[in-house]
Amino acid sequence: MQDMPSTSAISTQGLTKHYGSVQALSGLTLDVRQGEIFGFLGPNGSGKSTTIRTLLGFLHATSGEASVLGMDVARESVEIRRLTGYLPGGIALYDSLTGEQVLDYLVDMQGREPYRRGELCQRLELSASVLKRKVRDYSRGMRQKIGVVQALQHDPELAILDEPTEGLDPLMQQAFYRILDDLRREGRTVFFSSHVLSEVERLCDRVAIIRAGHLMAIHDVTELLARRRRRVTLRWRGVAPDPTSLPGLEDAEVDGNRMIGTLSGEVAGFVRAIASPNLEDLTIEPASLEEAFLEYYAAEETPA
Amino acid sequence: MSGRLFSQTLRWQRVRLAIVVLAGIGWGMLIPVFYNAFSTVMRDLANSGAFPRELMSLGSGSLFSLPGAITLGLQHPLAIGMLGIFAVGASATAISGERARGTLEVLLARPISRLALYLSILAALLMTVLVVFAAILGGMIGGSAIQGLTDELDLGQLPLVILNGFGLWAAFTTFGLAASVTFDRPGPAIGLSLAYLAVNYFLEILGSLWLDAAWTQDYSLFHHFNPGAILSGEAVMVDLGIVFVAALVPVVYALVVFPRRDLAAPA
Numbered sequence: 316m317q318d319m320p321s322t323s324a325i326s327t328q329g330l331t332k333h334y335g336s337v338q339a340l341s342g343l344t345l346d347v348r349q350g351e352i353f354g355f356l357g358p359n360g361s362g363k364s365t366t367i368r369t370l371l372g373f374l375h376a377t378s379g380e381a382s383v384l385g386m387d388v389a390r391e392s393v394e395i396r397r398l399t400g401y402l403p404g405g406i407a408l409y410d411s412l413t414g415e416q417v418l419d420y421l422v423d424m425q426g427r428e429p430y431r432r433g434e435l436c437q438r439l440e441l442s443a444s445v446l447k448r449k450v451r452d453y454s455r456g457m458r459q460k461i462g463v464v465q466a467l468q469h470d471p472e473l474a475i476l477d478e479p480t481e482g483l484d485p486l487m488q489q490a491f492y493r494i495l496d497d498l499r500r501e502g503r504t505v506f507f508s509s510h511v512l513s514e515v516e517r518l519c520d521r522v523a524i525i526r527a528g529h530l531m532a533i534h535d536v537t538e539l540l541a542r543r544r545r546r547v548t549l550r551w552r553g554v555a556p557d558p559t560s561l562p563g564l565e566d567a568e569v570d571g572n573r574m575i576g577t578l579s580g581e582v583a584g585f586v587r588a589i590a591s592p593n594l595e596d597l598t599i600e601p602a603s604l605e606e607a608f609l610e611y612y613a614a615e616e617t618p619a
Numbered sequence: 620m621s622g623r624l625f626s627q628t629l630r631w632q633r634v635r636l637a638i639v640v641l642a643g644i645g646w647g648m649l650i651p652v653f654y655n656a657f658s659t660v661m662r663d664l665a666n667s668g669a670f671p672r673e674l675m676s677l678g679s680g681s682l683f684s685l686p687g688a689i690t691l692g693l694q695h696p697l698a699i700g701m702l703g704i705f706a707v708g709a710s711a712t713a714i715s716g717e718r719a720r721g722t723l724e725v726l727l728a729r730p731i732s733r734l735a736l737y738l739s740i741l742a743a744l745l746m747t748v749l750v751v752f753a754a755i756l757g758g759m760i761g762g763s764a765i766q767g768l769t770d771e772l773d774l775g776q777l778p779l780v781i782l783n784g785f786g787l788w789a790a791f792t793t794f795g796l797a798a799s800v801t802f803d804r805p806g807p808a809i810g811l812s813l814a815y816l817a818v819n820y821f822l823e824i825l826g827s828l829w830l831d832a833a834w835t836q837d838y839s840l841f842h843h844f845n846p847g848a849i850l851s852g853e854a855v856m857v858d859l860g861i862v863f864v865a866a867l868v869p870v871v872y873a874l875v876v877f878p879r880r881d882l883a884a885p886a
Contacts (some may be wrong), residue, residue, distance in 0.1 A: 335884075373882040397730035407721025411631075423623045424729035488667060599825070 321343045322385070324473050324504040325370060329379035332365050332528075339365040341528040342379065347506055347521075352499050354519035354536070355508040362528040363508035364404055367477050371401060384473055397426065400471035406462035406479040410451035414441065414461050418448055427469035435464045438490050455482040463491060467498075474498065476507035480514055492517055516540065519553075544579040549589060550596040561588050597604060621739045623729050628743035632709060636747055639701050640754040642883040647703070647758020651691035653768045655686050685771040686847035689759050693784065693846055697805055698755055699820065706788045707816055710795030711808040713740045719804050724882065733878045741796055741870070748788045753781060756846075772850050779869075780846040786862035787844040790838050790869075791816055797869035800877040 325347035332340040337549045347353040355363050368374045372392030381388045383395045408417050422429045451568040459482040480488045515522050524531040555574045558567035562584040567576035661682050717723035763769050795812040802808045819839045826836030836842040843858035
């Protein structure tokens, strides 16, 4: 991972939001560094959208503080939105306008030039003829593409994206991932919420896990992936060695020359230990972030 | 205020506005025709006692004089319907509708304060109301000219009529927009705004039909708009003050409430 500047693009301190007796967000404290892609992960109803809406000034925090690009969300919301691109979850657009009119209207309201529109439309396969059609004739995926373009067309310093790949087909998801990769290379900051673990794994530098309004953890994605356990299957010529002699291997089951177990922590020590001419086959199943996530939730009962 | 939002709000209304303006001009032109054709008959009917005299002067208007007929035409349910399309329908749905559709959060993701958003939409809606009112009144003046009746009107008072009428409909518009910033869905906002208009109209009609209840008219905004009196040189300046205060109160309410409201995710 590249070195990140230490300035915070987003910073919250004890951010809390109640709706009557319902606690939507509870003491959220996090820092998103400038230039990173930050994943905000959690199941539906966990407080992801509430956090985003509070950062953009749509909701007023019950207590706590938050700043975006160094500006206070309560006092400088308009200036924050000038520098930000936002894609709401399940975006709604003006049905009576064409795609192009929607983009023109929104970029006019943004007060900036649509520097990236051409490139984004090309990458998301929004042709001129498609943009001339009324939004009411668009499929959900097309609307989502327009949503992505409107959020990024003015080349914002910070992109806040709520479930950005919802409704996009797999090819367009890949195109979207490449767009975010480019933004990262250009030093832009992206904060995006998702419950799709694979895209967080694919894209993010760091990830925060939120559940029931509580921040459960913030991790480097690489660290989280390194921490997780992997399923290992080994086959030997002759008798399998004593599993307790293999570092990091847990829950091992030996069946003749075959051994199945779970590997956690560093892989290198384990590989050195099994290196032998008698090792006939080795499978380490590629662990997904999903497994790490589920393990995390299984292990952690209290918030961070 | 955002010029782009102002012009876009007008653009949303343009087709409806064009149709209503044409209808308003048409309606306005008919009033002097009715007056010319029926005022004598109506006066005879009223004098004969066949109908209660109150029926001949509904809502402070009457067909016995051209200014009275103009009042009647501007307070007729048809005119109220035309103006209500914008003063009630468009204003009550302006923000609550965007909110229910989910487009409000797309709009508010731009660098525009809620204050600026509110004022831009308010300005555009007030302009539509002014245009419709001017179209109806213009039709009446045009119709009077065609009928050769303009000498019955004190045309120098026209700006005051426009100001008074605009104040009346601005009051309903700002009320509708205040309801619009209050509710998350257009239904309750439209209902409340419509009820406000209906209650005002009912009090005016009740007071003009039933002399014992004449005091109720003072509580109706319609009673404080009497173009007939103005065009006869009998303008009551306090009426102007009342309608403009009634227009201002919902603005103050909206400016206090709207920026402080939580805009949760649309359902």
